[in-house]
Amino acid sequence: MQVKICGITNIEDATAAVAAGADALGLVFYSASPRCIDGSRAAAIAAAVSPFVTLTGLFVNATAAEIEQVLAEVPLNLLQFHGDESAEYCEQFRRPYIKALRMKDGLDVLAAMAAHPKARGFLLDAYRPGVPGGTGETFDWQRVPQDSGREVILAGGLTPDNVAAAIAAARPQAVDVSGGVEATPGRKDHNKVREFVQAAKGR
Numbered sequence: 020m021q022v023k024i025c026g027i028t029n030i031e032d033a034t035a036a037v038a039a040g041a042d043a044l045g046l047v048f049y050s051a052s053p054r055c056i057d058g059s060r061a062a063a064i065a066a067a068v069s070p071f072v073t074l075t076g077l078f079v080n081a082t083a084a085e086i087e088q089v090l091a092e093v094p095l096n097l098l099q100f101h102g103d104e105s106a107e108y109c110e111q112f113r114r115p116y117i118k119a120l121r122m123k124d125g126l127d128v129l130a131a132m133a134a135h136p137k138a139r140g141f142l143l144d145a146y147r148p149g150v151p152g153g154t155g156e157t158f159d160w161q162r163v164p165q166d167s168g169r170e171v172i173l174a175g176g177l178t179p180d181n182v183a184a185a186i187a188a189a190r191p192q193a194v195d196v197s198g199g200v201e202a203t204p205g206r207k208d209h210n211k212v213r214e215f216v217q218a219a220k221g222r
C-alpha cells in the first residue's frame with residue numbers, strides 16, 4: 020500500500036513523514052488553504068527529502084502561468100489537480116498527473132476517469148460544497164469502482180483509526196491523508212503520521 024501525506028508545510032513534518040515510511044508528500048499551492056506554501060518553501064522541503072520520494076504539487080484551478088512558476092522553482096515529480104481542470108489543461112504541463120474526483124452524489128466515477136485518459140491515477144475525495152479538499156470527511160467507500168483499471172488513491176477523512184477498514188472496503192492502490200494526521204491545520208502530529216503509515220501498510 021502506497022501512502023501520501025498531504026499538506027506538508029515544513030521540513031520537520033516532511034522528514035518525519037518520510038522516516039515513517041511515506042511514499043509521497045503533497046505540497047499545496049492553493050492560497051485559500053491553511054496548508055498553502057510558496058515556491059521557495061517548497062523548494063527547501065524538496066531539498067531536504069530523498070529524491071526517491073514522490074513530491075506532489077497540488078493545484079486548484081490555477082492559471083498555467085502560476086503552475087509554470089512553481090515548476091521552475093520546485094522539482095515536482097507529480098501534479099495533482101484538485102479543481103475543475105480539463106484533460107487538455109492538465110496535459111499541457113507534460114508531467115505525470117493525478118486528478119482529484121470529489122465524490123458528489125450521482126458522480127459517474129468511470130465517466131470522470133475516462134475524461135482523463137492520460138491521468139496516472141485518481142484521488143477520490145469527499146465532496147463538500149464550496150470546499151475543494153482537505154475536508155476531513157469520509158465518503159461511502161463502497162462507491163470506489165473495482166473494475167476501472169485505473170490507479171485509485173483513496174482520500175477524505177482518513178485517520179490512523181479508520182484507514183485499515185477503508186483499505187479493506189475500497190481496495191485502493193494508495194491512500195492519502197491530511198487533516199487526520201495533523202496537530203493543528205498545517206502542522207503534522209508525528210505520532211499520528213507514524214500510526215497512519217503503519218496501519219495503512221499493515222505493519
Ligand SMILES: O=C(O)c1ccccc1NCC(=O)[C@H](O)[C@H](O)COP(=O)(O)O
Pocket residue numbers: 025026045047049052053054077079101142144151152153154155156174175176177195196197198199
Ligand atoms: O489540504 C487542503 O487544504 C486542500 C485544499 C484544497 C484542495 C485540496 C486540499 N487537499 C488535498 C488533499 O489531497 C487532501 O489530502 C485530501 O483532500 C484529504 O484531506 P483530509 O480529508 O483532510 O484527509
